[in-house]
Amino acid sequence: MEKNIIITLEGVKKHFPIGGGRFTALNGIDLAFGEGEFAGFVGPSGSGKTTLLNIIGSLDTPSEGKVLVLDNNIGKLTAKKAAMLRRKKLGFIFQTYNLLPVYTVFENVEFPLLLFNMNSSGRKKAVLDALEWVGLTDKIKSRPAQLSGGECQRVAIARAMVKRPVVVLADEPTANLDSENSHHILQTMENLNKDLQTTFIFATHDDKVIKYLKRKILLQDGKVTADKIITN
Amino acid sequence: MLAIKLAYRNLVGAGLRTWLNVFVLSFVYIMIIWHYGVIDGWNYQARKDMQAWEVGNGQYWQQNYDPYDFFTLEESHAQIPETFRKGMAEGNITPVLINQGSVYPEGRIQSLLLKGIDPGQKVLALPTAEMNTDLEEIPVIIGRRMAKSCKLKEGDITTIRWRDVNGTFDATEVKVVKVFNCDVPNVDAGQMWIPIKKMQEMMQCPDEATIFIIGDNFKMNEKIAGWEYKSQDSLMTEMDEIIKMKKVGGSFLYLILILLAMLAIFDTQVLSIFRRQKEIGTYIAMGMTRRQVVSLFTVEGAMHAILAVIVGAIYGVPFLIWQIKTGFSMPAGTDDMGLSIAQTIFPVYGAGLIITTILLVLIITTVVSYMPARKISKMNPTDAIKGKIQ
Numbered sequence: 275m276e277k278n279i280i281i282t283l284e285g286v287k288k289h290f291p292i293g294g295g296r297f298t299a300l301n302g303i304d305l306a307f308g309e310g311e312f313a314g315f316v317g318p319s320g321s322g323k324t325t326l327l328n329i330i331g332s333l334d335t336p337s338e339g340k341v342l343v344l345d346n347n348i349g350k351l352t353a354k355k356a357a358m359l360r361r362k363k364l365g366f367i368f369q370t371y372n373l374l375p376v377y378t379v380f381e382n383v384e385f386p387l388l389l390f391n392m393n394s395s396g397r398k399k400a401v402l403d404a405l406e407w408v409g410l411t412d413k414i415k416s417r418p419a420q421l422s423g424g425e426c427q428r429v430a431i432a433r434a435m436v437k438r439p440v441v442v443l444a445d446e447p448t449a450n451l452d453s454e455n456s457h458h459i460l461q462t463m464e465n466l467n468k469d470l471q472t473t474f475i476f477a478t479h480d481d482k483v484i485k486y487l488k489r490k491i492l493l494q495d496g497k498v499t500a501d502k503i504i505t506n
Numbered sequence: 507m508l509a510i511k512l513a514y515r516n517l518v519g520a521g522l523r524t525w526l527n528v529f530v531l532s533f534v535y536i537m538i539i540w541h542y543g544v545i546d547g548w549n550y551q552a553r554k555d556m557q558a559w560e561v562g563n564g565q566y567w568q569q570n571y572d573p574y575d576f577f578t579l580e581e582s583h584a585q586i587p588e589t590f591r592k593g594m595a596e597g598n599i600t601p602v603l604i605n606q607g608s609v610y611p612e613g614r615i616q617s618l619l620l621k622g623i624d625p626g627q628k629v630l631a632l633p634t635a636e637m638n639t640d641l642e643e644i645p646v647i648i649g650r651r652m653a654k655s656c657k658l659k660e661g662d663i664t665t666i667r668w669r670d671v672n673g674t675f676d677a678t679e680v681k682v683v684k685v686f687n688c689d690v691p692n693v694d695a696g697q698m699w700i701p702i703k704k705m706q707e708m709m710q711c712p713d714e715a716t717i718f719i720i721g722d723n724f725k726m727n728e729k730i731a732g733w734e735y736k737s738q739d740s741l742m743t744e745m746d747e748i749i750k751m752k753k754v755g756g757s758f759l760y761l762i763l764i765l766l767a768m769l770a771i772f773d774t775q776v777l778s779i780f781r782r783q784k785e786i787g788t789y790i791a792m793g794m795t796r797r798q799v800v801s802l803f804t805v806e807g808a809m810h811a812i813l814a815v816i817v818g819a820i821y822g823v824p825f826l827i828w829q830i831k832t833g834f835s836m837p838a839g840t841d842d843m844g845l846s847i848a849q850t851i852f853p854v855y856g857a858g859l860i861i862t863t864i865l866l867v868l869i870i871t872t873v874v875s876y877m878p879a880r881k882i883s884k885m886n887p888t889d890a891i892k893g894k895i896q
Contacts, residue, residue, distance in 0.1 A: 324888075328888045331791070333790070333791060333887045333888050333891070334887075334888050353795065353796060354795050357790070357793050357794065357795040357796075357798075358793065359793075360790075360791060360792065360793040361792065361793020361794075362793070364793075366791045366792070368788075368791075368891060370784070370892075370893075372784055372785075372787070372788040372791075372891060373788075374519075374785055374788065375519075375785070376515070376516055376518075376519025376520050376521075377515065377519060381515065385792060386792050386793065388508060388511065388512070389508070389792065389793050389794065391508075433792075
């Protein structure tokens with residue numbers, strides 16, 4: 275943990291209203307993440323992995339406690355500032371890829387850069403670089419419906435990485451992929467983590483992903499039950 | 507600019523869905539413009555025809571004359587004022603003597619209005635010159651509606667009966683020298699035009715008239731005792747009211763068409779909320795603000811309207827031009843409604859009509875796009891990303 279701390283969570287709780295009562299998804303989480311980590315929340319369904327990832331990604335706010343992401347207090351961010359944080363510093367990879375169906379591969383990867391007002395030539399170079407990282411330069415004109423699941427997830431990775439974010443948050447990125455594609459995807463992300471020093475945080479219960487993690491944070495009923503650093 | 511760029515990409519990418527909506531909207535544009543064009547064309551033609559065939563540039567009415575009360579006709583004729591003589595000689599004003607009468611075609615009796623007019627007049631488009639003929643019978647002209655209702659045709663001889671100023675009934679034979687075709691029922695239905703001199707003799711009121719019809723070059727500023735001036739506009743008030751009513755009626759069609767357009771866009775946008783939840787969640791995850799998402803969806807909707815203008819222009823402009831040239835044939839029997847209406851109406855499309863229609867559809871489309879888009883902005887992004895229906 276000698277690296278720069280970029281994410282800290284202190285006493286984080288999250289409650290959701292259910293019927294007349296409430297469901298506690300996170301129950302006092304204290305964690306910190308340094309720059310360039312390749313970590314993951316591991317646990318069964320309902321353990322709070324995705325909720326935690328959403329809060330770090332400023333898509334949700336904690337009910338109690340404090341979350342600092344790159345010096346931004348998530349609980350106190352305005353919607354606009356949260357959007358700016360996601361736009362500039364965070365990348366997302368989803369289980370169901372969430373590619374824009376009417377866009378080509380190139381346009382999907384280009385999308386985050388359009389929000390930056392980057393010029394056309396700069397965008398083109400960045401998109402081609404990102405597609406080269408994931409090995410999809412030959413598919414730039416294809417639409418998501420024409421790609422396999424593995425290819426879609428690789429496009430999603432390229433889209434998350436194209437703006438060179440500080441942190442990439444991946445929610446069950448291999449859940450819809452076969453073993454071979456899963457390993458390919460994870461190797462790609464591992465390489466990007468090494469080459470670009472991007473922090474990757476996963477939410478997963480997939481053994482294939484868990485094998486690649488350098489830090490495993492076990493969640494059970496909204497609590498951290500173990501936080502292991504894996505050293506090869 | 508970002509919203510426009512993304513909205514354009516989304517629309518083009520959506521393919522058939524976009525083009526179906528665009529086509530519906532373009533159809534709405536064209537139908538509204540065409541429909542109002544037909545009404546404006548009708549209005550234009552009706553005013554032109556009424557001016558040419560009935561009202562001229564205005565009229566003078568004998569003070570007792572009331573076209574809606576036939577009982578006033580006996581009292582509503584008077585000596586031709588001297589001040590009109592010069593205009594009459596120059597053909598700029600023409601007198602008309604009106605009285606009730608009956609016609610006996612094929613032994614039947616049918617009431618009618620007898621209208622005496624100078625056969626040499628040039629103020630109205632009536633083919634009165636046809637009555638300049640030497641016949642044993644009195645030459646008369648009638649319109650096609652009158653000919654149809656009396657079953658008379660050119661060359662037919664029939665009997666008419668009337669009552670003169672002294673209350674004496676008299677009858678004579680007349681010969682139909684011309685059946686004219688005219689779109690103005692007020693000079694046609696239930697009327698028979700005869701030379702004014704004969705009429706004055708029949709009525710025993712020489713040199714008298716009921717009304718004067720003013721032509722183009724007649725100037726008269728002074729008031730004439732016993733005669734009331736009726737301007738062209740006041741004489742067309744009835745027609746204007748009918749056109750106005752027709753426009754109000756037409757606005758229901760307008761409303762239905764607009765609703766159709768609204769439905770198409772609203773449906774698309776509302777469906778988008780459900781179908782495109784994931785997409786919206788993805789936009790938010792990638793850093794778009796809620797306002798940007800609302801803008802994107804609103805611009806998408808508005809862009810349908812803009813694309814519809816282009817698509818509408820492609821097939822609509824040739825259609826509208828073709829209609830200007832060939833006109834719109836009114837259904838059979840329309841001319842029996844008593845309105846001044848041509849058998850074929852040539853639409854008139856004003857720039858105001860086109861611009862107003864485009865702006866109206868654009869504004870409505872934008873508003874109905876904004877409404878569901880505002881709902882989108884209230885979606886929880888974490889649920890939206892998963893595509894959970896809320």
